[in-house]
Amino acid sequence: MTWAANVFSGYALTAAAVVAYATWVVRRGRVLGRDLGIGPAGAGTDPGRSHPETSQ
Amino acid sequence: MWREVWLICRKDLTVERRARVTLIQIVPTVLLILVVFAFAFDANPSLLGAGAGGLFWVAVLFGAVLGAKRSFDIEAEGGNLDALRLGGLSPAAILWGKAMALAVQMAAVAVFTAAGLVVLFSVTVTDWPLLLTAAVCGTAAFAICGCLYGAMTVGLRSADTLLPLLLIPVAAPVLLAGTRAFDVALGTSADQGWSWTALLAVVLITYVAVGWAAAGPLLEDA
Amino acid sequence: MTGSVATRVLGAIGLAAAAVMAILALWVSPADAVQGDAVRLMYVHVPSIWVAYGSFVLTAFASARVLWRTRSGAGGTEGVIADRQARHWDRVAGAAAELGVMFTGLTLVTGSLWGKVTWGTYWQWDARLTTTVLLFVTHLGYLALRRLPAESRARARRSAVMALIAVVNLPIVHYSVDWWRTLHQEASLEIGIGGDRNYSGEMYWTLLYSWATFTLIALWIGIHRYRVLRLEELAEEAALEELLSVRRSEPSHDEPVTER
Amino acid sequence: MTDLSPRHLLPAEPDRADARRVLGRRRKAMIVGFVVLLVIAAGAATVAGLRNATLFFRNADEAIAERVELGDRRFRLQGRVVPASVAVDTGVTTFEVIHNCASVSVRHSVDPPDLFESPWIPVVLEGRWVQGDVVTVAGRDTHFFSSDNMLVKHTNEYVAANEDRVPDPNEPPEGFLDDCPFEVPRL
Known part of the structure; x- marks a missing residue:
C-alpha cells in the first residue's frame, strides 16, 4: 500500500528534520559557549544571564 | 521631490547613454536567452509558439536582474550613494529616480525581446491594448522591485549571486500574471486576460507602496 | 550551553507531548471515510504550516520593532538602549525565520506525500502550492541576506525590510484557496470549543493537540536558537576585542593610522 | 569588554532640528497611512478582480x-x-x-x-x-x-470511517442534485 509508505515517511521526515535542526542548534551553542569560556558543558547556566554583557 | 526624482533618472540615463551597458550587453543577453530556448525546443516548434508569452517574461525578468545589478553597481563605486544622500537628496527620490531610469531601460529590453519573438517564433498579436497594458505594468513592476533589491544588496560582496535569489521569487507574481495575460493577447489561451492584467496592476501598486515605505530604511545606511 | 531550567522543563514536556502525539495521530484517531489512513498526514502537514505562519508573523513583528528602534540616530544612553533592543528583536526575527523556513519545507514535503495518495500527484502548480513555494523561497532569501557580512545595524535594518516585504505573501498563501480555484481544499477549520462541522471530533482534537505539540517544540528550538545567535554575536565581539588588544599592544607610531 | 563609546555629552540640538523632526514625523505618519490605504485597496482589488478568474479548472x-x-x-x-x-x-x-x-x-x-x-x-x-x-x-x-x-480533489470534510455505515453509492452528497431536472441512474 502506498499510503502506509507515504504516511510513515512523512512522519519520519518531519521528526528527522526537527531533531537534526535541534541537535545542530544545541551543538553550536555548546561549541560557542566553550570558545567563549562560559562554563563547561552541562553547567546549567543560561548564557543570557551568566554573561555580564547581557545582565545589565 | 519630483525634481529630485527627475535629476536622478536623468543622471542614470546619461550614464547609460555614455556606457551603453543595457544596449550592448543586456539586450544581447536577453536575445540569447530566446535563442537558447529555440535550441532547447527545436524538436517541437509549436511549443515555442504556445510558450512565447512566458518566454517574453522570463527573458525580461533576467534582463531586469542584470539591469538592477548594473543600476546599483554604478552607485557602489566610490560611495556614490552616500554622496547622493549627503547632497541632500531624499532616499525616496533616489529610489524612484533609479526605478524610473531602470523602467525606461527595461522598456527598451522588452521592445527588443518582443521583436525577437516576432522574428524567431513568428507570433501574432490578437489583442494589442491588452498586450501593451500588461507589458507596461509588468516592466514597471520589475523595475521597482529590481531597484528595491538592488538597494538592499548594494555593496555586498555576494550581491551578484544573491540578487537573483531575492528578486526572482518576488517577481514571480508578475511573471505568472504577465504570462497569462500575454497568452490571451497572443491568442494561445482562453483565459481572462484583463483580470490577469488587473492583478499585474495590483502587484505594481503594492511594490510602489512597499518601495515608498522601504526607501528610507534601505538607503539611509546602505 | 544554551539550556536553562525553564527550557529543560519545556523540552521534556515537548518530548512527552510528541510521544503522545504519535500514539494519537497514528493509532487512536480514526481513519477517514474517503481517504482512509492517508488522513494521518494531516496531523503533521497542517500543524507544520501553522507553526510556520506563526514564525513568519513573529519575524515580521520583530523586524518592524527593529526598524522602529533603529529609526532615529539617538545618542547617549537612549541610543544604547535602542540599539540593544534592536539587536534583541533582530535575533528574534532571525530565530523565528529559520523555524518558519524549516516548517514550510516540511509542509511542502508532507503535503506532497499526502497529495500523492489522495490527489494522485506529488505536485501541481495550483495557487496554494505555488504561493507556498514562493513563501518558502522568499524567506530562504531572507536568511541568505542575514548571513551576509555587514555592519550589524545596517544588516538588521536591511533584513528587516526584506522580512516585511516577504510577509505580504502570507495572507495570500492562506486565502489563496478561497480566492482562487485550487486543487487544494479550502481553508476550513473553525477553532472553537464545540469542534468543527467539517471534522469528526477525534480528528479535530488530534489536530489541535498536534498543533500544540509542534508549537511547544518550535518554542524550545526557537529559544535555543535565539541564545545561539546571542553567543555568535558575543563571539564576534570577543574576536574584535582580541584584534583590538593586539593592535593596542603594538608599539605606537607617530603618524595617524588611516586604514580600517 | 571595554566600552569604547565617547564619554562626553552630546551638545543639545538646536530648535530648528527639533522642528524638522516633528515635521518629518508628521510626514512619515502620512506616508504610513497612505501605504496602508494602498495595500488595503490592492488587497480588495485582487479579491474582487480575481474571484472569477479561472486559475486551475x-x-x-x-x-x-x-x-x-x-x-x-x-x-x-x-x-x-x-x-x-x-x-x-x-x-x-x-x-x-x-x-x-x-x-x-x-x-x-x-x-x-x-x-x-x-x-x-x-x-x-x-x-x-x-x-x-x-x-x-x-x-x-x-x-x-x-x-x-x-x-x-478531496474535500475539506473529514469523517471517521465507520464499518457499520458504508455509504450508499446511489446516494449523492446532500443537496448536490436537488435542483437538477434529471434522474441519476442507479447501480
Whole structure:
C-alpha cells in the first residue's frame, strides 16, 4: 500500500528534520559557549544571564 | 521631490547613454536567452509558439536582474550613494529616480525581446491594448522591485549571486500574471486576460507602496 | 550551553507531548471515510504550516520593532538602549525565520506525500502550492541576506525590510484557496470549543493537540536558537576585542593610522 | 569588554532640528497611512478582480457554456463522478462528471488514482473537448471530454470511517442534485 509508505515517511521526515535542526542548534551553542569560556558543558547556566554583557 | 526624482533618472540615463551597458550587453543577453530556448525546443516548434508569452517574461525578468545589478553597481563605486544622500537628496527620490531610469531601460529590453519573438517564433498579436497594458505594468513592476533589491544588496560582496535569489521569487507574481495575460493577447489561451492584467496592476501598486515605505530604511545606511 | 531550567522543563514536556502525539495521530484517531489512513498526514502537514505562519508573523513583528528602534540616530544612553533592543528583536526575527523556513519545507514535503495518495500527484502548480513555494523561497532569501557580512545595524535594518516585504505573501498563501480555484481544499477549520462541522471530533482534537505539540517544540528550538545567535554575536565581539588588544599592544607610531 | 563609546555629552540640538523632526514625523505618519490605504485597496482589488478568474479548472457547467471559445485547447475540468456511469474498457475509463446539474461525458485514457473508487468523488481532469455523439444523464450531447490526467480533489470534510455505515453509492452528497431536472441512474 502506498499510503502506509507515504504516511510513515512523512512522519519520519518531519521528526528527522526537527531533531537534526535541534541537535545542530544545541551543538553550536555548546561549541560557542566553550570558545567563549562560559562554563563547561552541562553547567546549567543560561548564557543570557551568566554573561555580564547581557545582565545589565 | 519630483525634481529630485527627475535629476536622478536623468543622471542614470546619461550614464547609460555614455556606457551603453543595457544596449550592448543586456539586450544581447536577453536575445540569447530566446535563442537558447529555440535550441532547447527545436524538436517541437509549436511549443515555442504556445510558450512565447512566458518566454517574453522570463527573458525580461533576467534582463531586469542584470539591469538592477548594473543600476546599483554604478552607485557602489566610490560611495556614490552616500554622496547622493549627503547632497541632500531624499532616499525616496533616489529610489524612484533609479526605478524610473531602470523602467525606461527595461522598456527598451522588452521592445527588443518582443521583436525577437516576432522574428524567431513568428507570433501574432490578437489583442494589442491588452498586450501593451500588461507589458507596461509588468516592466514597471520589475523595475521597482529590481531597484528595491538592488538597494538592499548594494555593496555586498555576494550581491551578484544573491540578487537573483531575492528578486526572482518576488517577481514571480508578475511573471505568472504577465504570462497569462500575454497568452490571451497572443491568442494561445482562453483565459481572462484583463483580470490577469488587473492583478499585474495590483502587484505594481503594492511594490510602489512597499518601495515608498522601504526607501528610507534601505538607503539611509546602505 | 544554551539550556536553562525553564527550557529543560519545556523540552521534556515537548518530548512527552510528541510521544503522545504519535500514539494519537497514528493509532487512536480514526481513519477517514474517503481517504482512509492517508488522513494521518494531516496531523503533521497542517500543524507544520501553522507553526510556520506563526514564525513568519513573529519575524515580521520583530523586524518592524527593529526598524522602529533603529529609526532615529539617538545618542547617549537612549541610543544604547535602542540599539540593544534592536539587536534583541533582530535575533528574534532571525530565530523565528529559520523555524518558519524549516516548517514550510516540511509542509511542502508532507503535503506532497499526502497529495500523492489522495490527489494522485506529488505536485501541481495550483495557487496554494505555488504561493507556498514562493513563501518558502522568499524567506530562504531572507536568511541568505542575514548571513551576509555587514555592519550589524545596517544588516538588521536591511533584513528587516526584506522580512516585511516577504510577509505580504502570507495572507495570500492562506486565502489563496478561497480566492482562487485550487486543487487544494479550502481553508476550513473553525477553532472553537464545540469542534468543527467539517471534522469528526477525534480528528479535530488530534489536530489541535498536534498543533500544540509542534508549537511547544518550535518554542524550545526557537529559544535555543535565539541564545545561539546571542553567543555568535558575543563571539564576534570577543574576536574584535582580541584584534583590538593586539593592535593596542603594538608599539605606537607617530603618524595617524588611516586604514580600517 | 571595554566600552569604547565617547564619554562626553552630546551638545543639545538646536530648535530648528527639533522642528524638522516633528515635521518629518508628521510626514512619515502620512506616508504610513497612505501605504496602508494602498495595500488595503490592492488587497480588495485582487479579491474582487480575481474571484472569477479561472486559475486551475473549469467546472462542468462552465466547460459546456464556453465550449465554442475553448475549441480544441486543453483545460482542466472539475466535477463529481457519477458512480453508476463508470465503465472500464481496455485501459480507457469512461464515466460522467456533474457540476451544477451539467453533466459531461469523459473518456480517460490513463489509470485513475486509487481514490477514484469512492462514490461521488470530485475530480479534476486535464484534456479537451472532442466531437462525438454521447448520451449523458442530462440528455444527448455533441462532445465528450478526452482526458489523460486525473487528479482527485478531496474535500475539506473529514469523517471517521465507520464499518457499520458504508455509504450508499446511489446516494449523492446532500443537496448536490436537488435542483437538477434529471434522474441519476442507479447501480
